[in-house]
Amino acid sequence: MFRSANAINLDVKGRITIPTRYRQTLLDDCQGQLVCTIDIKQPCLLLYPLPEWEEIELKLSQLSSMNPHERRMQRLLLGYATEGDMDKNGRFLLSSPLRQHAGLDKQIMLVGQMNKFELWDADEWHKQVTEDKETEKLANFEASERLQDFSY
Template sequence: MLRGAHAIALDTKGRLAVPTRYRDWLREECEGQLVCTIDIANPCLLLYPLCEWEEIEKKLKSLSGMNPVERRLQRLLLGYASECELDGNGRLLLSAPLRQHAGLDKQVMLVGQLNKFEIWSETRWLQQVDEDIQALPEMDWTISDKLRDFSL
């Protein structure tokens, strides 16, 4: 179970040190293999253990390439998907295009979301938390039928 928000410094090569409490679990669950892609709704990255990502791929494969919204979702999530492996020191290398998309520089937040992590720039994370708290009472929860059961 991935949860909690962790402030982490990226090194000069763009590597993120996964908190120690998750390293053994990730090595056991997915042999340290993860997949990182963009979040289509927020300026952050999504980091999945490989076994979780494979479930997402099945869902993406089931979407229609003829529906422009569904095709766009496939294009973005799969197009940015990058395999990452925990190194011997528990670090992951985030590719330059992924870091650029999320506006990551030195200080990032690794945020557990049960089956995945979100990776945010620390500044954007703090802004997003404030916005989320303020927006909750006014949100429109309507979504398309096709995407209702689609979870990332």
């Protein structure tokens, strides 16, 4: 279970360093094998441990290549998917097309999302959080039926 927002840096070679607190879990669960792809609805990347990604691939394989919407989803998620290994220093290389999609420069936010991480440009992350907070205020807590009984 990945949680928390972590400020990290992108080095000149396009690598990020996974925070120490997640490394052993990633080594235990997937031997440091990760898959990164784009988020098709947000300007960020999705970083999955390999077993979690394999579940996504299974779902994608069950979509119809004859349905234009489903085919686009397959094309984007699989087309950008890049597999790699976390090195002994906890670094993971992000390909140039992935970095370009998310507008990643130097300052990045690694955001735990239970079974995966989101990777955001730090400025874009802060804008998104502000927008999300404002949207919730404007919605006046008119949540979906599933959220009606959710408490925290």
